[in-house]
Amino acid sequence: xxxxxxxxxxxxxxxxxxxxxxxxxxxxxxxxxxxxxxxxxxxxxxxxxxxxxxxxxxxxxxxxxxxxxxxxxxxxxxxxxxxxxxxxxxxxxxxxxxxxxxxxxxxxxxxxxxxxxxxxxxxxxxxxxxxxxxxxxxxxxxxxxxxxxxxxxxxxxxxxxxxxxxxxxxxxxxxxxxxxxxxxxxxxxxxxxxxxxxxxxxxxxxxxxxxxxxxxxxxxxxxxxxxxxxxxxxxxxxxxxxxxxxxxxxxxxxxxxxxxxxxxxxxxxxxxxxxxxxxxxxxxxxxxxxxxxxxxxxxxxxxxxxxxxxxxxxxxxxxxxxxxxxxxxxxxxxxxxxxxxxxxxxxxxxxxxxxxxxxxxxxxxxxxxxxxxxxxxxxxxxxxxxxxxxxxxxxxxxxxxxxxxxxxxxxxxxxxxxxxxxxxxxxxxxxxxxxxxxxxxxxxxxxxxxxxxxxxxxxxxxxxxxxxxxxxxxxxxxxxxxxxxxxxxxxxxxxxxx
Amino acid sequence: xxxxxxxxxxxxxxxxxxxxxxxxxxxxxxxxxxxxxxxxxxxxxxxxxxxxxxxxxxxxxxxxxxxxxxxxxxxxxxxxxxxxxxxxxxxxxxxxxxxxxxxxxxxxxxxxxxxxxxxxxxxxxxxxxxxxxxxxx
Amino acid sequence: xxxxxxxxxxxxxxxxxxxxxxxxxxxxxxxxxxxxxxxxxxxxxxxxxxxxxxxxxxxxxxxxxxxxxxxxxxxxxxxxxxxxxxxxxxxxxxxxxxxxxxxxxxxxxxxxxxxxxxxxxxxxxxxxxxxxxxxxxxxxxxxxxxxxxxxxxxxxxxxxxxxxxxxxxxxxxxxxxxxxxxxxxxxxxxxxxxxxxxxxxxxxxxxxxxxxxxxxxxxxxxxxxxxxxxxxxxxxxxxxxxxxxxxxxxxxxxxxxxxxxxxxxxxxxxxxxxxxxxxxxxxxxxxxxxxxxxxxxxxxxxxxxxxxxxxxxxxxxx
Numbered sequence: 001x002x003x004x005x006x007x008x009x010x011x012x013x014x015x016x017x018x019x020x021x022x023x024x025x026x027x028x029x030x031x032x033x034x035x036x037x038x039x040x041x042x043x044x045x046x047x048x049x050x051x052x053x054x055x056x057x058x059x060x061x062x063x064x065x066x067x068x069x070x071x072x073x074x075x076x077x078x079x080x081x082x083x084x085x086x087x088x089x090x091x092x093x094x095x096x097x098x099x100x101x102x103x104x105x106x107x108x109x110x111x112x113x114x115x116x117x118x119x120x121x122x123x124x125x126x127x128x129x130x131x132x133x134x135x136x137x138x139x140x141x142x143x144x145x146x147x148x149x150x151x152x153x154x155x156x157x158x159x160x161x162x163x164x165x166x167x168x169x170x171x172x173x174x175x176x177x178x179x180x181x182x183x184x185x186x187x188x189x190x191x192x193x194x195x196x197x198x199x200x201x202x203x204x205x206x207x208x209x210x211x212x213x214x215x216x217x218x219x220x221x222x223x224x225x226x227x228x229x230x231x232x233x234x235x236x237x238x239x240x241x242x243x244x245x246x247x248x249x250x251x252x253x254x255x256x257x258x259x260x261x262x263x264x265x266x267x268x269x270x271x272x273x274x275x276x277x278x279x280x281x282x283x284x285x286x287x288x289x290x291x292x293x294x295x296x297x298x299x300x301x302x303x304x305x306x307x308x309x310x311x312x313x314x315x316x317x318x319x320x321x322x323x324x325x326x327x328x329x330x331x332x333x334x335x336x337x338x339x340x341x342x343x344x345x346x347x348x349x350x351x352x353x354x355x356x357x358x359x360x361x362x363x364x365x366x367x368x369x370x371x372x373x374x375x376x377x378x379x380x381x382x383x384x385x386x387x388x389x390x391x392x393x394x395x396x397x398x399x400x401x402x403x404x405x406x407x408x409x410x411x412x413x414x415x416x417x418x419x420x421x422x423x424x425x426x427x428x429x430x431x432x433x434x435x436x437x438x439x440x441x442x443x444x445x446x447x448x449x450x451x452x453x454x455x456x457x458x459x460x461x462x463x464x465x466x467x468x469x470x471x472x473x474x475x476x477x478x479x480x481x482x483x484x485x486x487x488x489x490x491x492x493x494x495x496x497x498x
Numbered sequence: 499x500x501x502x503x504x505x506x507x508x509x510x511x512x513x514x515x516x517x518x519x520x521x522x523x524x525x526x527x528x529x530x531x532x533x534x535x536x537x538x539x540x541x542x543x544x545x546x547x548x549x550x551x552x553x554x555x556x557x558x559x560x561x562x563x564x565x566x567x568x569x570x571x572x573x574x575x576x577x578x579x580x581x582x583x584x585x586x587x588x589x590x591x592x593x594x595x596x597x598x599x600x601x602x603x604x605x606x607x608x609x610x611x612x613x614x615x616x617x618x619x620x621x622x623x624x625x626x627x628x629x630x631x632x633x634x635x
Numbered sequence: 636x637x638x639x640x641x642x643x644x645x646x647x648x649x650x651x652x653x654x655x656x657x658x659x660x661x662x663x664x665x666x667x668x669x670x671x672x673x674x675x676x677x678x679x680x681x682x683x684x685x686x687x688x689x690x691x692x693x694x695x696x697x698x699x700x701x702x703x704x705x706x707x708x709x710x711x712x713x714x715x716x717x718x719x720x721x722x723x724x725x726x727x728x729x730x731x732x733x734x735x736x737x738x739x740x741x742x743x744x745x746x747x748x749x750x751x752x753x754x755x756x757x758x759x760x761x762x763x764x765x766x767x768x769x770x771x772x773x774x775x776x777x778x779x780x781x782x783x784x785x786x787x788x789x790x791x792x793x794x795x796x797x798x799x800x801x802x803x804x805x806x807x808x809x810x811x812x813x814x815x816x817x818x819x820x821x822x823x824x825x826x827x828x829x830x831x832x833x834x835x836x837x838x839x840x841x842x843x844x845x846x847x848x849x850x851x852x853x854x855x856x857x858x859x860x861x862x863x864x865x866x867x868x869x870x871x872x873x874x875x876x877x878x879x880x881x882x883x884x885x886x887x888x889x890x891x892x893x894x895x896x897x898x899x900x901x902x903x904x905x906x907x908x909x910x911x912x913x914x915x916x917x918x919x920x921x922x923x924x925x926x927x928x929x930x931x932x933x934x935x936x937x938x939x940x941x942x943x944x945x946x947x948x949x950x951x952x953x
Contacts, residue, residue, distance in 0.1 A: 028887075069907065077772055125784070141778065144580070151786055177584055181537055182539055196745050205745075312756060514721060517721065527692060534657060542664055575764070579782065583782045583785070584786070590947070604846060
C-alpha cells in the first residue's frame, strides 16, 4: 500500500497536465453548462493542489525530470520542473481556478447553457496548454502547446459581445501564427546545428556554434516571434483590442496568464538554451531591450492615462507592466531578474484581480466605459473596495505586492548606476497613480448615472475571488518568501548558469 | 555552394512571398491563404534539412541502409496538422466577421468601426447584430 | 514552378483561382516531399494541405464572396520592406548552413541514429516515422491531437453546428446548385463508385501505418474527404442525415480520451505517461497495441473534426 503514494508523487508532472487536459473533452460532452462548470472547477482546483505539491518538492532549488513515454531524453520528450517552473505553474493554476470559479455567473447572462460548456472546455484547454508549455523540456513541444493555447485564446476573445472582438481575434490570429512560425524557423535552425530538440541538450551543444550565422538568425527569429506573443513593445498592437473586447472574466485569465507564460518561455530560452553570454554579450540583446522596454513603459502608461474605457485603460497598463518585466530581465543582474520573476507573479495576481473586479461591475452595468462606472463606489462598495486595493497594489504603494517588485527593479537599476533609468521608473509610477487615480476618482466621487443608481452589489461567487486576489496582494506585499525569495534563487541560478 | 544551398534559397523566396501576401492583402481569406503558403514553405525547409544524399524513405526493409532523417518528418507532420487547425479557426472567425460587418476587407472594417465610434459617444455599448442574433435563437 | 505559382497568388485578385492555385501549390510541395524521401509528409500534405484546407477555404469563400478588391498603394510598401529584411536575414543564415544532403550534418549524427538503428528493436514498426511519431515523441502527437480538438471546439463555439439548428431541423431552402448537381448523373455515378473504395482505403491507411506511409491523421482526413465528397454531390442535408452533427460532436472528445486513456493505463501499470511498453507483459506487444490504439484515437478525432468543421462552414451558406 505504501507504494501507491510514492508512485503518485513520481507521476505528478503528468497528472498536473492531465487533470485539466482530460477534463476538457469530458466537459465538451455535456450539454448542461452547470455540470461542466462543476467538473471544470473541480479539475482546476485539483490542479492547483498538484502545483502546490510540485512546488513543495522542488522548494529550495530541486528539480524534477519526467520522461514522457518512458524514453530518455534527448530521444523522448522530457518534462522538467524546477523552482521557476513551479512558480509559473502556481500562477497559471491558482489564478485560472479563481477566475474559473467566478466565470459561471459572469457567463450566465451572455451565453446559453450549451455554449457555456464549450466555453469552459476552451478555458480548460487554454489552462492545460499553458501548463504544458511551462513544464516541457523540449523545444518543439513548446510550440505544440503554444499552438493549443493560441487557438484557445483566439476563440475566447472572439466570443466577446462586441463585433470588434472578432476583428481583434482575427488580427491576433494572424500575428500569433506569424510569431509561431518564426519560432518554428528558429527551432529549425537550432536543430540544424545541433541535431537535438531537448532544451538541456541544446544548451550544452549550442556554445560551440556561437559564431555561426545560422544561430544568429535563429536567435533573431526567436526573439521577434516570442516578442509578438509576449506583446512586448513595439509588437504589442494586438493586445489592447484583444483585452478590451474579450468577454468579461476571460480577460482576467488572459491578462494573468497568457503573456506571462510567453515571457517565461522567453526567459527559459534566452537564459537556459541560448545562454546569457551569447544573448546579451554577442547579440547585444540588452542594448535593444533596455531602451525599447523603457519606451514601452512610458508610452503605454501615457496612453493609459488618456483612455476613457476602463478595460482598455487596464490593457494599456498591461503593456506598460510587461515593459517592467522585460526591463528587469535586460538589467541582467540579480535584483533585476528577481524583480522580473516576482513581478510576473505579482502582476498576474493584481491584473487578474482588477479585471475580475471590473467584470463584476460590468455584470451589473453592462458597460466598461468610465462614464457608466461613475459613482459605483457607492452602489457596489465591496467590489470597488477590492478594485481599489488592487489598484493601489499596481501603483506600487508599500505593503502591497506591487511595491516589492518595483523596489527590486529600482535597486537593480541603481546597482548598474543607471540613475536616469531609476528616475524614469519613478516617473512611470506617477503615471500609474494618474491612471489608477483617474478610475478611482470616477468610481468614488462622480455621481452615478440615473439608470445605474440602484444597482446591487455583485454576486458572491464573483465577489469572493475578487477579495481573495485583493488579500493576496496585501499578503505578498508583506510576506515575500514565496515570491521574491524564490525569485532571488531563480535569478542567481539563471545568471550562474552562464 | 550554389548547388548546396539552392534548395534553401528557393524556400526563402517562397516563404517571403507567403509573408508578403499575409501583410499586404486586405482580404481576410486571402491573408489565410498567404499564411498557408508561408507555413508550407517552412515545411519544405525542414524536410530539406532531413534529406541525405542517396538515402531512402525511413522505412526499414532489407537491403536499404541509408535513410533520410525521420525526425523532421515527424515534426512537420505535426506542424501540418497544426496549420490546418489554424486555417479552420481563422476561416470560422472571418465568416463571423462577414456576418457582423458584411465585408471581409480590412480597410472597410476599419472604416465601419471608425464611423461607429463617432456615433456612439453618448451610448458606449453597442449590442451588435451578432450578439442579438445569438439571443434570439 | 512553385515560385511561379506563388507569384500568381500574390497578383491574383480573384480568390477562387487563388485558392485553386494554393491547392496546386500544396500538391507540388507534396511532390517535393516525395522526392526528398518524406513519404509520410507528402501523403499528409496532399491530404491535408491540398485537400482539407482547400475545401475549407472554398466553403468559406462561398459565404464571404469571391473577389478581393484592388489594394491601395501605401499598403504594399511597408510589407515589402519587412519581407525584404526577413528574407535578407534568412539568406544571411544560409551562408553557414550545412549543404543540402550532406550525410555528416549534425542533424544526422546526433539524435536520429538511435531512431534509425534501434527503433526496429525497441518499438517495432518498420516505418520509423510511425515509431518516432507515436512512441518516442508520442507526447507531441498527443498535444497535436489536442490542437485539432481545440480548433474543433473553437469552430463549434463560433459557428456552432449541432448547437445551432442544423440543416436537418431547418427547412431546407431551395438550393439551385444542389439540385443541378443532382441531375448530373455521371458525377453521381462516379461518386458512388468512389466513396466506398475511399472509405476502405481510409481504413487501410489507418491500420497499415505501421508498415508503409500512413497512420491516424492521414486516415482521418481521407475518411472525412469521402464524407465531404458525399455531401458535395448529394447536398449537405442528406449527409447530415447519415451523420447527425449532434452525435458527431461527441467523437473528437472520444478520440482524444482514447489516446489519453492509453497513456493513463500505462501509468497505472507502473510506467510513465504514454509508456506503451508497460501496457503488457511483453514490451514489444505493449508498444504494438499501444501505437495501434493511439492511432485509432487520432483517426477518430481527425475525421470527426474535419467533417464537423466542413458541416459548420457549409451550413452557414445554406
